[in-house]
Amino acid sequence: MSIRLDLLTEATKRGPFVRVLVIEVKGSAPREPGAEMLVWADQTQGTIGGGTLEYEAIARARGLRAPKVERFALGPDMGQCCGGAVTLAFEPVHAETLAKIDGPAFARPFGGAPDMPLAVRQALAEARRGALTAPVLREGWLIEPIAPPPDPLWIWGAGHVGRALVNVLSPLPDWAISWADTGAERFPDTLPPNVTPLIAENPADLVSLAPPQARHLIVTFSHALDLELCHHILGRGFAGCGLIGSQTKWSRFQRRLTELGHSSAQISRIACPIGDPLLGKAPQAIAISVAAALLRERNIRAGTAAKEGCTG
Structure with a gap:
């Protein structure tokens, strides 16, 4: 570390x-x-x-x-x-x-x-x-x-799952979080210092602000917005992208993204559904499993090996 x-x-x-x-x-x-x-x-x-x-x-x-x-x-x-x-x-x-x-x-x-x-x-x-x-x-x-700058992580949607993701991920020093939604009323009154709120009538218009090395988690209230975000992010470039939803939703999205001109190889880089189904579908369970996957990936990239430990 x-x-x-x-x-x-x-x-x-x-x-x-x-x-x-x-x-x-x-x-x-x-x-x-x-x-x-x-x-x-x-x-x-x-x-x-x-x-x-x-x-x-x-x-x-x-x-x-x-x-x-x-x-x-x-x-x-x-x-x-x-x-x-x-x-x-x-x-x-x-x-x-x-x-x-x-x-x-x-x-x-x-x-x-x-x-x-x-x-x-x-x-x-x-x-x-x-x-x-x-x-x-x-x-x-x-x-x-000296640690490099934290990785950029963009969370799209400030509903129940978005809030759970921010609550779990923001205490960790690994990410600089950009959090996007349609209005200020969608966000909590106070935010952690490493979380930047972004507001737009159409959040997909904000994708051009994300660096190509960013990771994205798409958890909005709208399937139409989710699809538009996937389309724009695929065109922007990204380090990783996860989409909340069912297998049925993802099958439909794959067809629509193909029609929009994206290759199968590009589309397959989006992970859907996010979260470990064995942990459940509650927002906090999804957030915990997504955070675990992000940490595992980051530690592998950094060459950090797990060590035996205790807590008391």
């Missing part, structure tokens, strides 16, 4: 905080390297796995003035059943510090010599090649790869 400067910068608007970062895991542990939690005097954001480890990390973070690294044996030290060990970095964060970060990785001393060692320069070279995918501690220096 990589450092998200945009999210950390946004967090500094609430004042300075201590960032608690998982930098190494041995054996079974609640979270993977790169997982983080932000700790203020009166609140927290994010999680490093919950349970006793997180409780102790919050207590250590509050009042901290200087960076430090600490290793926790989850069984002997925390009384947790995971049996592994976790190394955490505790780092006070200020907006001024974040503003100075530039390049493919963020390297700074964590108890090491102020002059950058050769091992750190080698880690920075790895970052430039894209070979550094998680934080590492080398000779008293902490090095983290």
Whole structure:
């Protein structure tokens, strides 16, 4: 996992905080390297796995003035059943510090010599090649790869399924969400910071604003609008597209899209129906299964392997 400067910068608007970062895991542990939690005097954001480890990390973070690294044996030290060990970095964060970060990785001393060692320069070279995918501690220096911008995700429709999708996906840092519908009254009164509402009498007119690398989820109230969106998105280019509906609806759409001039290979790139039928048809069930598929795809592209873990 990589450092998200945009999210950390946004967090500094609430004042300075201590960032608690998982930098190494041995054996079974609640979270993977790169997982983080932000700790203020009166609140927290994010999680490093919950349970006793997180409780102790919050207590250590509050009042901290200087960076430090600490290793926790989850069984002997925390009384947790995971049996592994976790190394955490505790780092006070200020907006001024974040503003100075530039390049493919963020390297700074964590108890090491102020002059950058050769091992750190080698880690920075790895970052430039894209070979550094998680934080590492080398000779008293902490090095983290800088995360690329979040993937653009366009959600078409602010009905029950659209709202469920936004509720599930917006807390994750992986996507910048554009949410389109026909009127302001269709949206909730407040939206998460990574969600941009887009309003048009005919939302299909907005497709030209979406970047070709965007992913689309079409969940509007109208079959006619759904079809028009599919037509425009196929002509625009996209990284992925999912359409809510039945097999009957999709068969009809395939015929109509063929008549509109799209090839079978193009049309087959649209996934319909979305969601895992084994989880049910409730909006929240659809949202959970769609989010799981998006996360699985993103992790495969990033080369992130699942690790054994525990939560308490």
